[in-house]
Amino acid sequence: MGANKKILMLPGDGIGPEVMEEVRRVIDWMQDKKLFNLEIQENLIGGSCIDKLGIPIEENTIQLAQEADGVLLGAVGGPKWDNVDFNIRPEAALLKIRKDLGLFANLRPAIVFEALVDASSLKREVIAGLDILIVRELTGGIYFGEPRGVKNLADGIREGRNSLVYNTREVERIARVGFELAQIRGKKLCSIDKANVLESTKMWREEVIRIAPEYPDVELTHMLVDNAAMQLVRDPKQFDVIVTTNLFGDILSDCASMATGSLGMLPSASLGAPDESGYRNALYEPVHGTAPDIAGLGKANPLAMILSFAMMLRYSFEMLTEANRIEEAVETVLNLGLRTEDIMSDGNKIVSTTEMGSAVIAELDKIK
Numbered sequence: 001m002g003a004n005k006k007i008l009m010l011p012g013d014g015i016g017p018e019v020m021e022e023v024r025r026v027i028d029w030m031q032d033k034k035l036f037n038l039e040i041q042e043n044l045i046g047g048s049c050i051d052k053l054g055i056p057i058e059e060n061t062i063q064l065a066q067e068a069d070g071v072l073l074g075a076v077g078g079p080k081w082d083n084v085d086f087n088i089r090p091e092a093a094l095l096k097i098r099k100d101l102g103l104f105a106n107l108r109p110a111i112v113f114e115a116l117v118d119a120s121s122l123k124r125e126v127i128a129g130l131d132i133l134i135v136r137e138l139t140g141g142i143y144f145g146e147p148r149g150v151k152n153l154a155d156g157i158r159e160g161r162n163s164l165v166y167n168t169r170e171v172e173r174i175a176r177v178g179f180e181l182a183q184i185r186g187k188k189l190c191s192i193d194k195a196n197v198l199e200s201t202k203m204w205r206e207e208v209i210r211i212a213p214e215y216p217d218v219e220l221t222h223m224l225v226d227n228a229a230m231q232l233v234r235d236p237k238q239f240d241v242i243v244t245t246n247l248f249g250d251i252l253s254d255c256a257s258m259a260t261g262s263l264g265m266l267p268s269a270s271l272g273a274p275d276e277s278g279y280r281n282a283l284y285e286p287v288h289g290t291a292p293d294i295a296g297l298g299k300a301n302p303l304a305m306i307l308s309f310a311m312m313l314r315y316s317f318e319m320l321t322e323a324n325r326i327e328e329a330v331e332t333v334l335n336l337g338l339r340t341e342d343i344m345s346d347g348n349k350i351v352s353t354t355e356m357g358s359a360v361i362a363e364l365d366k367i368k
């Protein structure tokens with residue numbers, strides 16, 4: 001049996017709890033098989049926390065996350081909380097947990113499963129076999145830069161401001177994550193910026209170039225973000241690893257998700273600096289949001305959440321065999337033609353959230 005692990009589950013809002021439930025069932029299966037011994041704690045985050053406690057996250061939750069070996073998060077937010085004070089909106093909880101845990105590196109792999117090639121709105125030849133990784137800086141940039149806010153000027157004019165701030169240390173550490181991941185993948189790193197307009201990203205580019213000689217086996221290129229958005233839909237296979245700022249990574253990862261057929265397929269890992277036991281208290285969450293329009297209807301695709309759990313096994317628990325097993329099970333289920341609504345196409349069978357979870361577990365059972 002594997003080591004004792006403690007994880008914190010934060011299901012969140014909308015479809016978050018439904019997709020998390022399927023991960024819980026995968027975990028139960030693994031516990032039954034004595035693959036590991038896991039202690040699960042659970043807490044509220046986002047809108048559901050606001051409804052109960054008036055704030056989107058408790059300090060205690062941050063502490064539990066710090067003490068856990070890994071954190072699984074569903075999704076936060078929804079129109080119900082559109083009018084709450086900006087500082088206590090659901091998304092503030094997510095930004096706080098990322099920041100307080102120092103999770104500066106967000107890994108967003110976009111992999112096209114063969115079975116889903118035709119679920120994408122992009123042509124088969126453009127996306128078949130796609131396997132790229134977006135490394136998004138997650139605790140800096142315009143998301144956190146100061147000064148920020150809205151000021152009242154004279155004559156009823158209001159002025160809104162956000163600041164795109166990076167220092168060299170922040171750029172260097174995220175660039176190193178990009179280089180190191182490129183080294184164990186296709187050995188290509190594309191750094192994406194807006195160096196022709198924004199000074200802070202011109203500095204970003206210069207810093208990436210400065211450390212590049214330390215990774216002579218990696219081919220480094222640079223691309224402006226507007227071009228990158230275009231290239232991601234024109235010819236995504238030209239990329240291997242992409243490294244970029246917080247905001248650009250947010251936008252480009254949604255864009256890349258469309259190659260995979262659905263936002264419901266994209267997992268992510270948010271990592272801090274590793275210690276000797278690996279990436280402790282990293283956070284794993286699907287890239288998709290709360291999808292309030294389908295929440296509670298059993299239509300949500302649990303695969304991004306299940307694949308996020310597989311990433312947790314890989315990066316935080318070093319359980320590579322089990323991570324591979326889960327990814328294989330997901331692939332098999334797709335090959336069998338099972339589809340939630342978001343990835344449905346002609347000739348396949350539509351299934352509910354729970355049926356999809358059950359199918360993955362049934363496949364796990366079969367893999368020796």
Ligand code: IPM
Nearest residue numbers: 076077091092094095250287
């Ligand atoms: C994401 C989301 C979040 C972000 C929101 C919910 C704050 O869009 O994880 O991509 O912008 O980082």
Ligand code: MG
Nearest residue numbers: 250251254287
């Ligand atoms: Mg986003």
